[in-house]
Amino acid sequence: MTGSSRRWGVHSEIAAYRAAISELPTAVHATDDPAGSIVVVPGAGWQAGVLRAGGDGAVAVIVDEPIGPAGDLDVPLPVVIARRRMLALPELREPVAFVTVDVSGSAQDHPAALRDGLGLARRMVGGALQLEHARRTSHAVTAVLTAADGRPVAVTVADVSAPQGAGRLRVRGHGVEAIEALVDDAVGVRAVTVESGDGIRRLPAVHEAPARAALRAAVAAISAVESTLPDLAEARCDLALTTMILDTHLHRSE
Amino acid sequence: MPYGVGIIGAGPGVAALHLPTLGRLAELFEVVHIADGGSGRASGLAEPIGATASTGIHDLVADPRVDVVAVCSPPAEHAAHILAALKAGARGILCEKPLATDPDQARLVIDACRQAGAALVVGTNHLYDPAWARAKHHLLARGARVIAVDVTLSLPPNGRYHALVTDQITEPAARPLPAHLPPEVQAGIVRQLISGLLVHDLPLVRDIAPHVGEIDVARFIAPLGCLVVYDGGGMPVRLAVVMRPDGADVHWRLTITTTHDHIDVDFPPPFVHTGSAVVTVRSPEGTLTRYPRSATDGYEAEWRALAQQLDGAAVTEYDEPLADAHHALAVADAAAARLRGAVA
Numbered sequence: 001m002t003g004s005s006r007r008w009g010v011h012s013e014i015a016a017y018r019a020a021i022s023e024l025p026t027a028v029h030a031t032d033d034p035a036g037s038i039v040v041v042p043g044a045g046w047q048a049g050v051l052r053a054g055g056d057g058a059v060a061v062i063v064d065e066p067i068g069p070a071g072d073l074d075v076p077l078p079v080v081i082a083r084r085r086m087l088a089l090p091e092l093r094e095p096v097a098f099v100t101v102d103v104s105g106s107a108q109d110h111p112a113a114l115r116d117g118l119g120l121a122r123r124m125v126g127g128a129l130q131l132e133h134a135r136r137t138s139h140a141v142t143a144v145l146t147a148a149d150g151r152p153v154a155v156t157v158a159d160v161s162a163p164q165g166a167g168r169l170r171v172r173g174h175g176v177e178a179i180e181a182l183v184d185d186a187v188g189v190r191a192v193t194v195e196s197g198d199g200i201r202r203l204p205a206v207h208e209a210p211a212r213a214a215l216r217a218a219v220a221a222i223s224a225v226e227s228t229l230p231d232l233a234e235a236r237c238d239l240a241l242t243t244m245i246l247d248t249h250l251h252r253s254e
Numbered sequence: 255m256p257y258g259v260g261i262i263g264a265g266p267g268v269a270a271l272h273l274p275t276l277g278r279l280a281e282l283f284e285v286v287h288i289a290d291g292g293s294g295r296a297s298g299l300a301e302p303i304g305a306t307a308s309t310g311i312h313d314l315v316a317d318p319r320v321d322v323v324a325v326c327s328p329p330a331e332h333a334a335h336i337l338a339a340l341k342a343g344a345r346g347i348l349c350e351k352p353l354a355t356d357p358d359q360a361r362l363v364i365d366a367c368r369q370a371g372a373a374l375v376v377g378t379n380h381l382y383d384p385a386w387a388r389a390k391h392h393l394l395a396r397g398a399r400v401i402a403v404d405v406t407l408s409l410p411p412n413g414r415y416h417a418l419v420t421d422q423i424t425e426p427a428a429r430p431l432p433a434h435l436p437p438e439v440q441a442g443i444v445r446q447l448i449s450g451l452l453v454h455d456l457p458l459v460r461d462i463a464p465h466v467g468e469i470d471v472a473r474f475i476a477p478l479g480c481l482v483v484y485d486g487g488g489m490p491v492r493l494a495v496v497m498r499p500d501g502a503d504v505h506w507r508l509t510i511t512t513t514h515d516h517i518d519v520d521f522p523p524p525f526v527h528t529g530s531a532v533v534t535v536r537s538p539e540g541t542l543t544r545y546p547r548s549a550t551d552g553y554e555a556e557w558r559a560l561a562q563q564l565d566g567a568a569v570t571e572y573d574e575p576l577a578d579a580h581h582a583l584a585v586a587d588a589a590a591a592r593l594r595g596a597v598a
Contacts, residue, residue, distance in 0.1 A: 135490070
């Protein structure tokens with residue numbers, strides 16, 4: 001399953017990764033030594049963690065749910081960005097006309113949820129987004145972004161009285177075919193559906209833990225002759241936009 | 255004894271909407287007269303139901319069997335046709351949306367209806383959908399503060415739904431729009447999409463967010479649609495619509511986000527009679543509540559509301575439809591102006 005015969009050490013203090021290690025017994029093992037290992041860096045303060053891991057001799061880094069801007073961080077080792085809401089999306093036969101991104105929940109959950117909402121929207125329109133407008137009201141932030149060809153992405157982030165970790169992300173691409181990615185932590189749903197003239201297709205549920213998938217990706221990247229992980233570059237775009245939107249009082253690009 | 259209905263207009267909205275709907279309400283209404291504007295379509299619609307057909311509005315409003323006039327003519331003619339019907343003594347008016355195309359006309363029409371004591375319903379059917387009453391009741395009972403309102407509509411061609419309710423319409427071939435439309439044309443389309451299509455939902459939006467503040471964003475969406483975001487009085491209102499050439503079933507959703515929950519109101523496709531919208535509430539704890547769907551849809555409900563007014567069982571509202579008309583026109587005009595300004 002991993003495509004590698006070597007067992008790589010994994011240095012992590014995050015419980016989900018320690019559990020995932022036990023689900024990949026032939027590929028990885030736990031270690032306290034970052035040198036020569038896969039190092040898992042938590043999302044808060046992750047940039048410093050990545051640099052430290054590189055300095056400690058890590059062979060790959062997994063950043064778990066990064067928040068805050070990436071700046072110009074660049075390191076000469078594979079960096080896997082674990083984003084549990086970034087569900088895999090199928091190719092559509094026709095491009096979507098516009099995308100709506102709706103984030104709601106506790107304000108502490110907004111940065112990660114919006115980051116992935118923007119990432120899903122970016123994939124739905126097939127390219128980078130540019131912020132056109134953002135406004136904050138007492139309990140919500142709205143934003144409109146545009147793809148290179150002008151297709152809009154409309155974002156609403158709502159502060160709802162919800163426990164932390166019980167938020168909802170709903171991203172929907174509207175067009176001849178409609179695609180919806182729904183991650184509802186309170187309900188316990190992660191689903192992608194595609195609607196067309198033939199009906200509604202629900203993609204197979206993802207039963208693998210996100211931490212295990214991230215570990216597999218890291219092992220595959222180490223084993224690859226030339227690693228071309230897009231994770232860091234994509235996260236850089238999504239995190240920068242997330243920060244611009246959530247920090248906004250009023251942003252208008254015109 | 256059913257009320258006699260005269261219908262001004264003989265387009266798809268009459269063939270696929272009002273005639274089938276009134277056919278379901280035979281105990282309340284009987285279509286006695288249909289008038290076209292010169293197309294000759296009225297006779298084809300009137301003959302199968304034994305109604306009279308005519309051209310122009312004179313014969314129809316003078317027909318003594320006509321108690322109620324359904325104004326289904328082009329929007330720019332609505333006001334004049336309502337005034338003519340009232341002058342001829344109509345007891346009730348059902349006016350297809352929009353009530354009028356400018357605020358002064360709307361006031362003139364409402365004043366005339368009030369003076370005549372005529373029953374009045376504007377065909378913004380979502381306002382009458384029983385599901386909306388449920389959603390509002392939930393909002394009021396919960397007492398949570400509304401923090402965002404979204405209306406999103408993705409609509410395939412109407413012909414798909416016309417074919418389910420009538421065999422009297424030959425759908426014209428769709429004409430593709432040019433790839434690049436001048437800003438002024440885009441602004442005009444956006445205004446029409448708001449005042450002619452999103453107007454179904456704007457009375458609901460107004461119930462929650464009556465204020466029309468600064469338009470943050472107004473965008474034309476290809477092939478034919480728009481995105482409008484505005485300040486609804488401390489809460490954002492987002493309106494998004496696209497009319498597409500084919501594909502998935504209609505997606506027509508009003509979402510109200512409060513400090514405590516999300517309320518999705520999913521409306522059925524236009525023209526068909528499959529029951530009310532579906533209301534789904536998600537609590538912060540993750541409990542999903544789906545209210546039972548009523549067998550009555552908004553189209554039936556609006557005609558029933560008119561019958562109740564005619565019977566004296568319900569009071570006719572004049573200020574509310576006027577405020578709804580002014581609100582919709584305010585949004586449409588402001589969005590069009592914003593678009594002109596933004597792309598000039």
